[in-house]
Amino acid sequence: MGSLDLNFTDSSLSQTDVFKPLDHEDFRKQAHQMVDFIADYYAKIESYPVLTQVQPNYLRSRLPSTAPYLPEPLQTIFHDISAHVIPGITHWLSPNFFAFFPATVSTAAFLGEMLCTCFNAVGFNWLASPAATELEMVVMDWLAHMLKLPASFMFSSGTAGGGGGGVIQNTTGEAIFVTLVAARDRKLEALGTNDVKKLVVYSSDQTHSTFTKASRLAGICPSNVRSIPTSRDSEFALSPELLRKVVGADVESGLVPLYLCLTVGTTSTTAVDPLEPLAGVANDYNMWVHVDAAYGGSACICPEFRHYLNGVERVDSLSLSPHKWLLSYLDCCCLWVKRSDLLVNALSTNPEYLRNQPSESDSVVDYKDWQLGTGRRFKSLRLWLVLRSYGVANIQSHIRSDVRMARMFEGFVKSDLRFEVVVPRKFALVCFRLKSFYRAEPSYVDSLNRKLLEWVNSTGRAYMSHTVVGGVYMLRFAVGATLTEERHVVAAWQLIKDGADAVLKVKGV
Amino acid sequence: MGSLDLNFTDSSLSQTDVFKPLDHEDFRKQAHQMVDFIADYYAKIESYPVLTQVQPNYLRSRLPSTAPYLPEPLQTIFHDISAHVIPGITHWLSPNFFAFFPATVSTAAFLGEMLCTCFNAVGFNWLASPAATELEMVVMDWLAHMLKLPASFMFSSGTAGGGGGGVIQNTTGEAIFVTLVAARDRKLEALGTNDVKKLVVYSSDQTHSTFTKASRLAGICPSNVRSIPTSRDSEFALSPELLRKVVGADVESGLVPLYLCLTVGTTSTTAVDPLEPLAGVANDYNMWVHVDAAYGGSACICPEFRHYLNGVERVDSLSLSPHKWLLSYLDCCCLWVKRSDLLVNALSTNPEYLRNQPSESDSVVDYKDWQLGTGRRFKSLRLWLVLRSYGVANIQSHIRSDVRMARMFEGFVKSDLRFEVVVPRKFALVCFRLKSFYRAEPSYVDSLNRKLLEWVNSTGRAYMSHTVVGGVYMLRFAVGATLTEERHVVAAWQLIKDGADAVLKVKGV
Incomplete structure (x- = not known):
């Protein structure tokens, strides 16, 4: 690789003066090579250890500390990807990946992503690329129909400007953050104050950590972020009675309830908060209710799971991440709101250099006013191609x-x-463990399960993760990687049994 | 297209029970087809009208209102992309795109993006994909070297845990937001309060609107967001003297200066705020200084432009968007900070289900604690391939x-x-206009320029944008689309002259 000397001048660059970084025939040739590289990777993905075994700094120590001054051939780069990058990858697409929630993918989504990249349409407002805005509106309505969401969450309900509709965010964190800020600003305006200190937000102790983070970012006092305990009796769902009690106590202390974050399919155990009664409590106190259905929401496109969304007509917003279970690659979080005007109030900007006739006529959606950043990609292509x-x-x-x-x-x-x-299993996650036994200390049983997890993951033949809920350490086996077939589940179970043999034998049980 | 009926049960799906959404040979075949489709689009991109001429709702009215129940062939989808999507795209990659700032691209970045999609590595923490975290660290240091940033912004400076380093955000909006929140939380901690009402943030009236938005989101009182006027005399750069005066007055009123956002290459006219003296003022008042070098920063990899970053050693953070001028496709905003511990303090989460040994040993970077969301893509591959x-x-x-x-x-x-x-031109943007003339009202001259812009853009043969700065309406001609060659600039100028002929003739001038 060339050394870095940035002080060359134009004259030393005669070899590069016909630099054409997007020659379409070069593009064609090299992109075909990349397709084959990727198809080959997918063909042999099962042969890689699922969880990489590299040590911290493995890659930094192998790569030069500065960028090359002169070009390097694509073949060298392919070689380095195979030799240095792939060994440090945890193969999320492996059929033997059972950790966290799998991130599902598909050929159609890959093609959609290629097309999104191809156009590089920067759809900050309608005019910047009408197709990007409108296809997103269409696809968000399609998904809303598949979920049987009420019409109040759809563009097709026809309430032009400020009504319901959907938008693609990057992650659940952003979906929660933008709705929380919309709720905050509406409440402060109603109270006629800038003082956020009285505002209180609610969720269960099973809610994703991103909610606490979003609350901190939005300036909610940490002491006003309520994490309401759940228990094994209610399968770790939030109790409406307990919520009412906690909110009531806050109101008596002069605090103002702002936002309730419910979950359909919690990260630890896929618990489902009962939307109907919980939204009822929140409605009584005029709170914004958001449903984080990042994982579980996708299942609700099947009639037999749709009941988990019962009561959704009473909430203000709902988010669902197709990158989790709808074959869509990262990152793609769908957010629906009933009142987009509240998002726009909190998030709009109107600089002169972006002013244009369609936006001023209020006849179009400008998605920059529905999200944190300005620029945005044409992500709906991915979902459109999948569907x-x-x-x-x-x-x-x-x-x-x-x-x-x-x-x-x-x-x-x-x-x-x-x-x-x-x-009890609800979706495609099984939370299990080596059982306790006569006279065993709970901490000892936990340590056996920890050992078992380490044993399994260190083989590289399967990858699971863990959680601790209600004080119990447990293993999480999440089925759903796109390539997983029954034989992989069978083999993983055999591996786990072998691990149990090894762990229990060593421990002399 | 099939109609939507979600109430089928398993038994009606016999035709789909071998559904394999990532069969590697299907993938290979279809991805090759997509490569050819895209290469063909690039080959004929010049033939499309740059600015689309469609009307609001053009696409929504052409597409069905629900998703198909049964699969549709790829050829139908390709047909619809050509017939319905492409006509509604504003072709940001066209060589005749001179609006806003062009979003530059390259074959290498496309390949990197394909690879990023391929792995779908969800790098929220180091263990989730060590290669994703470490390659990002390497590439961010490479770019820092190219910009001759001080070592205090690099990982290689060796301050493990909490020192300097870089991270890829999606957009400048997020880069500003996360640093603003880090600054806010540090300041509130130092003041021993939760009360943000006294905190004041500063920028010039030329700063991107995303700064005001980020300030609102972070809970800064709208009345405490200072937009300091600039003038044509100083080429619309922020004046250190004026800044000192404004900050001094705030301090005298009992307010607390928090954050100063400077710009290297403003959106309207590519003005450059003088970092050295401005950071000096901010340092006197113990403010966080951020430099938004989204566009102009890229030029600073050339020695003849590097002086615009003089004084950068006195600032706390700097962001630059390679998707603007470093051939990288959306979305890719590089953010460097000196004290990553402050980001982590504001943004970290530690749920049980993500706990792991490397993270707990503090020997690795967990990028989820440097950004708003949890999940993140392997974006550094794009920059790595470009460089x-x-x-x-x-x-x-x-x-x-x-x-x-x-x-x-x-x-x-x-x-x-x-x-x-x-x-005066600084980088590759020319701000120009039809001149005023004897006895002409300024508003009349503005309207002529507005007509000229409409005339040019409506031809579809070039696309420019406009701005208003210092009360003057002007046209922006930004050179930089990847495919633009001299002949396109020459042709655009001829078109503009023709437009001037037409506009001035109609107006009888």
């Missing part, structure tokens, strides 16, 4: 297939007396 | 070529007595 290439039928079938495999795994766990399922 | 495939030499040459073409255009403007350059 059209596969149809709702196949996507429902994909959800059901994952659930079926998880049910199978649950059966395996139940059939082995050394194990227990800790929380 | 390696082209080398610093070619990228410098690309910057210089754009500047040369802008200089040429500036010469054209100066050679035509009907026109004037309104603000």
